[in-house]
Amino acid sequence: MSDVILQVQDLQTHYLLRDGVTRAVDGVSFDVRRGRTLCVVGESGCGKSATAHSILQLVDEPGKIVGGRILLHRTHGEQAGQVVDLAALPARGKQMREIRGREIAMVFQEPMTSLSPVHTVGDQVMEAIRLHLPLPEKQIHERAVDLLDRVRIPNPRRHMDSYTFQLSGGMRQRVSLAAALSCEPALLIADEPTTALDVTTQAQILDLFAELQQELDMAVMFITHDLGVVASIADEVVVMYLGQVAEQTDVDSLFHRPAHPYTRALLSSVPKPGTRTRLAPIRGGVPSPYDRPSGCAFHPRCDAMMPGVCDRGPVPLVDLDAGRAARCMLYTEEVARDGEPVR
């Protein structure tokens, strides 16, 4: 267990809106380990980003962490070895600020908007170093140049004075990555960092992620809706649906023996080169969070739906073999005993 950097336990993040409460994150648990990549997958609105933002307490009003724990095993500074519950820290407090950018860094989805348009590249890359490391200005500058070089920005010294509007999308995302890695964080959270990029650039950025992760021995939590991205970088995978974990698995099992019908549906909705079978999109859409289906949230769209079983009562997350788990009635003891277990 010494390799565990972050333990999310029964996290609940709700949006307290005038029309009611939206349970964006509804009891999510997972671990992120040093040197490993955890991919969080799901359709839009399934709570992936809300989970990521909760970890750094960046959830905007009217969102609020209302339950659960986010345990960070600290590795830096005087507190190394201690465990701190991020969910219990005040969002604007000093302790949270010391962790942000230092122990946990984040890369955002839109490289166009996640960097300031009116500050130079150098300024934004040096900022976290200035905030967290007591280094002389000259060394900070050198470190930033070195970081830009490591994320493969050509002519890094010159680009320190560039503005982000002078760079391409891929370059901007490299700058974001350099800024995030500037203090060598123990955990990097990447919120769909390649979604806004074209496929070629996406592949380059993913390679860069993998490479830098190995170099720095970081834990990475990577949020994406793209199963191709999952295949290329994930070690472990959490599949989310409507704020809950639908399936938890290693990457091989995800593709070779998916347990949850939702996961299977996701996989069969992705085109595979070389096959000529018809694509099977998941029928229906993600239900409105105000109108959450009873029982299993996925049952109205599920091919294996068992009337009278799936549409009533909460569905437990059932442990399968080798650390896998699925939130599905098919794997509960009573169904497995009485009838037709699928796997």
Added chain:
Amino acid sequence: MMRFVLRRLAYALLTIWGVSFVAFIIIQLPPGDFLTTSIERMGDDGAVGEAQIAVLREQYGLDQPIWVQYFKWISGIVLHGDFGQSFVYHRPVAELIGQRLPLTIALSIATIVFTWAMAVPIGIYSAVRQYSLGDYAVTILGFLGLAIPSFLVALVLLYVSYNFFGQDVGGLFSERYIDAPWSFGKVVDLLKHMWIPVAITGLAGTASLIRVMRANLLDELRKPYVAAARARGNSETRLIVKYPVRVAIAPLLSTLGAVLPAVVSSGEVVAIVLSLQTTGPLLLSSLQTQDMYLAGSLIFAVSVLTVVGTLISDLMLGWADPRIRHRYS
């Protein structure tokens, strides 16, 4: 940056040149020429000989084509600082304006500084604490400030201060300083009197700037780069001032050019009510008496101020927003 500055300067000079035409046309606009008015007035006192009229006509070049007249007028201004004669006051226009323009500029700059110093922090507070009690209070006060005409505030203030404190807040100087030469005492006296017109004319501007600042900042606060800066470990105050405020203030800078003439002109009514020695009342009376050289010159001077204000705001905007300055390099 240099190219940007030069380009802006060139545009400003071109605009001033264009404005000079307009001012000249205004001078020429009334039926007849200004001599007609002047002769009429002289005629009241006694007969004016044809010969005398002819002399005056030649002196002002009124028998020549209009472009020659324009050339005479503009070269007089540029080369000799000669704006022509005011025939109501029987004094050179340059002298009349020279007395009042510096005061007007001082009052305008003080008003702008006051407006910004009030509006920007309040706007920031109002946006960061959106829908808080303070935000609502500021919003209500802001709309009140927008809705109440400034001359009314001036009248009320005059009444209240005179009736209850026995203090006359009109004018820019106490009586004993009005005609006195400039001295330290006179400056102190000016500052003592100035805050009232500054606060009154700045009221509406402050109220609208608060709204603009609040709206701009609310747009920026939700941008991912703010969350990204927060995720790097910045404190709230530091990150708000460094990132969204910096971006949100840029559109405000671009309104500075428009604020300058607005302050000068909205100041007019207040200036009349408070009997301030600025250019506003002078312009009004010159228009009423068809003192066209004075009126045209004042309009020209105020327009030049506007162009200069726009130039300054353009340069500040270029300094604040690299996207604008880099478009020219």
